[in-house]
Amino acid sequence: MMELVRHRRFPTFILLFGLFIALVFPWVVRDRFAQNTAIFVLMYGLMAQAWNIMGGYTGLISVGQVAYFGIGAYTSAFLYTHFGINPWIALLIGGLITALFGVIAGYPVSKLRGRYFSIATIAMAEVMRISFSNWEYVGAARGIQLPIEKESLLTFQFHSSRLPYYYIILFLFIVVNLVVYVLERSRTGFYFRAIRDNEEAAAGLGINRSFYKLLSIGISAFFTALAGSFLTQFSLYVEPDYVFASSISITVAMVAVLGGIGSLGGPILGALVLIPLSEYTRAWLGKQGQGLDLMLYGALIIVFCILEPKGLMGLWKRISTKKRTSP
C-alpha cells in the first residue's frame, strides 16, 4: 500500500514548554538524587543525540561510541593536570581532538557497511580502553585524578551545589539539539539521510559518500567528547574502566533506539524514559544484589521494542496522526 507522508514533528510549543520545565526543574525538585538523575538524563541525551547524527541520520550504527567519550574525558583531564589549561578550553580542545580522531579512525572503518561497521566500532573502543589502561603517560589503569580547586565557573568545579553542573550540561544538550535541528533542514542533512537509505543511489546523485560519512562521524565524535569532558569535571577523575566502559556505548545506542532514531525528538524522549528507569530501578532494587534492577530494566525494554519498534517517536507519530484524523 502506498504511504503518504506528513511529517509529524514536535510542535514548537511542546519544545518550549519542555525547555521551561528543564530550566525550573532543579529549583522545584531539590532532592539530590533526582538532580543527579536529571544531569545523567541530559548527559546521555546529549550523547544519544550525537549518536543519532551518525546512526540515525547517516546509518552508521556505532556500538563503540565510548571511544569518543573516553578520549574527550582523557584529553581534558590531561590538558588540565599536565599543562594547566583552563577546563573550558580543555573541553573544546578535547572535542576537536576527538573529532579529528573520529575522522582519522573513521576513514578505513567508514568503508564498511551495516553490521561490519558496528563490529569495527566495538573493536575501536576496546583498542582505546586497552591502550589507555597500559599507557603510563596518562596514568595507565590508575587514570588521572583532578585536583580540587576553588569553586567557580572558571575552574568548572562546584562543591556546594549540583545546580551549576545541571545548567552547564543543559546548555550543551541544547546546543547539540540546535545543531541537529539545523542539520535536519539543511542540504547536509538530506545528504546524510540519502547515504543512510541507499549508498549507490546517493553516489548516483553526486554525493561524496566518504566525505559526508566522515563529516557525520566528526560531528558526532565532537559532541560525545564534550559529554566525556563534562563527566571529567563532574567526577574529578578518569580511569579506563570508567570512561571506556562498553556499557556506556550500549546505553547511548539504546537511548536513541528506544526514543526513535533519525528524528530530533527520539533521543530526547529516550533519555527522559530510559535513564530515570535505569537509575531508579538501580536505587530501589540494586541493593538486593541479585540483578533484579537489570532484569526489570531489560524486560521493560524488550516489551517496549516488541510493542513499538519505531521507538517513542513512532508512538508519538501514531498518537498525533490519530488525533488529527479523528472526527
Added chain:
Amino acid sequence: MNTAILQVEDLYKDFGGLRALSGVSFTLKEGEITALIGPNGAGKTTLFNCITGFTPVTKGKILYRGKNITNWPPHKVVRHGLARTFQVVQILDDMTVEENVMVGAFLHEKTVQGARLLARKALQQSGIDHYTEHLAGSLPIPAKKRLEIAMALVTKPTLLMLDESMAGLTPTEFRDVQELILNLKKEGVTLVVVEHVMEAIMPICDRVLVLNLGVLIAQGTAKEVAENPDVIKAYLGDKYARNR
C-alpha cells in the same frame, strides 16, 4: 556534424578470473540516442558501471568531452554531467518522492527551497508529480522507474544512461517513456539506453551497440544491426544464423 561526447577505448574489466568486458571501444556523438543491447550476461550493466565509476576499470580509457574520467568516483562523474539509472531501481526508500529528487537538485541549488522547486519541475517532467508526498519505497515499480529518471534528470545531465528503464512496463507506460526520451533528445541530452524491449527502443534510437560475452560485436543503425549475422547468432544461436 555532431561532436564526440564519450569515447571508450579498449576497455577491459575482469572479476577475478572472469573477463566481463574485453577490449570494448566506441564513440558516442552529442545529441544522439544510442541503444546498448545484448543477451543476458553480455556485460551491458558492467559497462555502465565502469563508465559511471561504480566499478573500477581493469584496463582501458574513458574520455568524456575529451577529459579522461577513467576510475573517477561516481559523485565526480555525476557532477560533470553524466547521470544514470540502475537495472535494479536504486531510490531512497525512506524518503518522500520529492525528497529523493531534492537530493539530486542540491547539485545546482544550495537552498532547500530552491532544491524543492527544481525537484518539482523534474517530477513534472517525468510525469510523477502526483506522488510528491508519498514515501518512495511504497510506490509501484513503474513509478519507481520514473522517479529514478527524475532523480537523474534533476542533476541536469548532458549524457544520460538509462539501464532497462522500460522493463516490466505496459505498452502504454513504455510509450510514455519513449516520449520522455525523445523530448530529452530535443532538449539536447545525449542518451544511452540499455533495453531488452526491442520494439520500445529500436524505433527511437539513432545507433545501436551490441555486446556479447563482453565483446562489442556490432554497431550501426537499427537496420544494419538487425541484419548482422553475428548479432543473430548471439541472440538466436549458430543454427539460425546459418539458415538465413
